[in-house]
Amino acid sequence: MASKFASYGQNYTSLLHLFLLLSSVLTSSSDLSFNFYAGSCPVAEFLVRNTVRTAFSSDPTIPGKLLRLLFHDCFVQGCDASVLIQGNNTERSDPGNTSLGGFSVIERAKNAVEIFCPATVSCADIVVLAARDAVEASGGPVVEIPTGRRDGRVSVAADVRPNIIDTDFSLDKMIESFSSKGLSIQDLVVLSGAHTIGDSHCNAFDGRFKRDSKGNFELIDASLDNSYAETLMNKCSSSTSLTVSNDPETSSRFDNQYYKNLEERKGLFQTDSALMEDNRTRKIVEDLASDEESFFERWRESFVKLSMVGVKVGEDGEIRRSCSSVN
Template sequence: MASSSYRLNYSFLLHLLLFLSSLLTSSADLSFNFYASSCPVAELLVRNTVRSATLSDPTIPGKLLRLLFHDCFVQGCDASVLIQGNTTERSDPGNASLGGFSVIDTAKKALEIICPATVSCADIVALAARDAVEAAGGPVVEILTGRRDGRVSIAANVRPNIIDTDFSLDQMIDGFSSKGLSIQDLVVLSGAHTIGASHCNAFNGRFKQDSKGSFELIDASLDKSYAETLMNKCSSSESSSLTVSNDPETSSTFDNQYYRNLETHKGLFQTDSALMEDDRTRKMVEALASDEEIFFQRWSESFVKLSMVGVRVGEDGEIRRTCSSVN
């Protein structure tokens, strides 16, 4: 058994190194430990900031992971989602429920004191999401750094690029494909829903609401008992501010429970259930549900790809002094 496990891990590490090498070749301005000389404490400081914030608020990992998705899917991983203003990405209703900004700001302020004008906000967002997964019990992932911050952030770019929770599988595949991500990446990165929480309006389209505010299940792909729990919570007078855990079983732990939930028809979003309802993705879900080690291996690969979407390097961007505004 031990030798078999060793061969699996060795094979995975070799595969991952070759994969990362191909990314490195195509992104010469990025590198592992990019700040080794210019700011040696950069990655450690971000990691410690994330850990400290998570100890105070267990919802932080889910927020930081979602922040990376919303940044990278709209004009690339350039921290444009952090910029404040009436017409920026951050102002769009699709980003209204994003969180974790204070963690990024805390890390940035500390780094500006230690290493001024050196570490990009885009790298901090990517590192914080990486560290959030580790803080929640997930795998340790090595990522390339050296991203530059974008100078443009436009609200109108948000809706055409983000994945809505009521998308069909074909719509999700198209959205991921436009970012250079495969169907496997789609299934694996959906595993981010193993942590975090969502507001009722993100999934209440699966129910019909009557004039008295009561809900009735209209989505047959959802487990009835689980649906009853959701409907009871969302019929509350405080439902507009109420959040529900994405994973009803292990909401604060990054594990493969999400996929086991899908097998029992307990995916919170329509986009979750769609992965189990289609032959193109069902077998992937079942494989990830049965083996957490495989999920962690696949996650490491797909997360690296996500963190590299549309990165800016060199003169194509800047190092912001404050993450919420351009220089």
């Protein structure tokens, strides 16, 4: 009985902490709120969740794609769905975004919502909700998300490269990038846990290897486990356009295995390995590797903070009729 009360107390404290965090965030973005669509479109979140789960049932790579789509949206122009806009010189056309996926899922969710609630639910909210639901569908934590974001009207390819994280960034460059979005070092380590699901093309990490005179790969990154490196080199030897799982152990499940992989020097990207090689982040990695519930609790907090980066409200944006173009 005592252990049950102790567990209840810990959960209560975590929920209280999350509530206080969200309260402070929402104070500065008063037009966002929980159940924002309760009166105008009460089926909105159900429709998005159902669309994500249906897509996931036929394509297990969808959760990773939706989660990556959110990161690439929020880090450029804020969480305003500007990455969805099609056209020449838009964010979506930039080489840094050409490997993104999940667009069709967002469009299907938007189409479903438009049938019941035309011109009411923003694409920006749908992108955030879809990423949230993708994590939950993969076995991750349930996250309550404030909604009410407006869609951006500007999408410029030149804004992409200065804002997204490249897979060969140093820890200092990652910290600088996250800090510019109002995210902490802890947020950086926790949100990197998104790599517990999803796939990546070989050319995203081939800088960790070099070709010898016979055209075979050789490992040049000492931070990578030799046997894991051998597996990657064999997989990618024929073509750098092939894909591998971000997490070699539990690739389709959102869990804390990513951090266990880092402890075993099996981080796919240089940016992953960097987290284990620096005193500023190593202890956080070790804590998350040893306690999945702690990872889930911190994920809830960091994910909400990510979803609030550069949000547009009121007259700052619009509600797009189609997510791929401005009104």
